[in-house]
Amino acid sequence: MTMVKTILPLAASLLFSGLFSGTALAADPPNVVVSIKPIHSLVAAIMEGVGTPDLIVDGAASPHTYALKPSNARALQGAKVVFWVGPGMEAFLEKPLSALGANALVVELDKAPGIAKLKFREGGPFEAHDDGDEHAESAGHDHDDHDHGHEEFDTHLWLDPHNAKAMAAEITTTLVAADPANALTYEANQKALDDRLDALDAEIVATVAPVKDKPFIVFHDAYQYFERRYGVHVAGSITVSPETIPGAERVSEIHGKLADLGATCVFAEPQFEPKLVNVVIEGTSAKSGVLDPEAATLPQGPDLYFDLMRGIASSLKTCLS
Numbered sequence: 426m427t428m429v430k431t432i433l434p435l436a437a438s439l440l441f442s443g444l445f446s447g448t449a450l451a452a453d454p455p456n457v458v459v460s461i462k463p464i465h466s467l468v469a470a471i472m473e474g475v476g477t478p479d480l481i482v483d484g485a486a487s488p489h490t491y492a493l494k495p496s497n498a499r500a501l502q503g504a505k506v507v508f509w510v511g512p513g514m515e516a517f518l519e520k521p522l523s524a525l526g527a528n529a530l531v532v533e534l535d536k537a538p539g540i541a542k543l544k545f546r547e548g549g550p551f552e553a554h555d556d557g558d559e560h561a562e563s564a565g566h567d568h569d570d571h572d573h574g575h576e577e578f579d580t581h582l583w584l585d586p587h588n589a590k591a592m593a594a595e596i597t598t599t600l601v602a603a604d605p606a607n608a609l610t611y612e613a614n615q616k617a618l619d620d621r622l623d624a625l626d627a628e629i630v631a632t633v634a635p636v637k638d639k640p641f642i643v644f645h646d647a648y649q650y651f652e653r654r655y656g657v658h659v660a661g662s663i664t665v666s667p668e669t670i671p672g673a674e675r676v677s678e679i680h681g682k683l684a685d686l687g688a689t690c691v692f693a694e695p696q697f698e699p700k701l702v703n704v705v706i707e708g709t710s711a712k713s714g715v716l717d718p719e720a721a722t723l724p725q726g727p728d729l730y731f732d733l734m735r736g737i738a739s740s741l742k743t744c745l746s
């Protein structure tokens with residue numbers, strides 16, 4: 426009995442591999458590499474039961490200040506599929522990805538069908554992008570060389586679960602094409618992920634409802650997608666991009682505007698100079714909190730996206746209540 430049980434699956438798998446591929450088993454997962462934690466979380470959810478994608482910007486690193494490591498370059502060399510947001514978010518990946526051979530399928534998720542994009546804003550309480558004197562209205566303003574890369578739009582696209590669903594659809598289509606043997610698993614995982622994202626969306630609406638109209642200041646201007654989806658009120662940002670540490674002048678400018686803006690809370694981010702936030706609120710009645718839009722403090726994996734979004738919602742509720 427035991428012998429038969431052992432031999433049968435082996436025979437079946439040999440037959441399967443002989444039919445579909447000369448070298449590897451048909452169900453071998455492809456090497457998938459993902460740029461940043463929030464996107465990696467979505468890919469990991471869709472690959473559950475098949476394999477685990479590699480992550481480039483891991484630990485507490487920020488995609489805004491990241492430098493590629495030799496181990497990342499090796500992972501990219503061996504990748505069958507690479508997912509990234511695009512050059513506006515992970516500028517450090519632009520050259521390495523263009524140098525990859527035709528064997529790797531590179532998917533830029535800011536181009537996924539159904540993604541809603543929002544323009545950068547600037548002027549007034551939002552730090553201008555290059556030139557402190559220009560206003561948002563000025564015609565012909567060129568974004569080509571500002572600090573957030575060279576895209577016209579805000580690339581923190583994942584901070585709206587509707588965009589996450591659009592990305593998940595594109596990720597699934599790509600994986601099904603690259604690895605048809607596991608198509609049913611990818612598709613079932615996507616369906617489950619969509620349902621979880623819908624539930625998350627409803628949960629966040631309820632969490633932030635009591636603090637919806639209370640203005641607050643953020644460290645970098647990363648939250649437009651969250652704001653639009655949930656109707657929360659970001660009154661300004663200390664810096665447009667964490668690549669540029671704001672100077673004393675900018676800090677005192679925001680400090681001076683706190684009362685006018687009616688901001689009751691100023692949020693730091695884990696990777697960047699929390700001391701600046703203390704300087705901004707010094708001598709005012711505003712409180713400070715922490716928001717983590719790029720998930721620097723969260724362990725990677727399929728649940729990270731949900732922890733990230735819930736974390737933002739609960740930090741807003743706690744600080745603004």
Ligand SMILES: [Zn+2]
Pocket residue numbers: 489581645647719
């Ligand atoms: Zn950012």
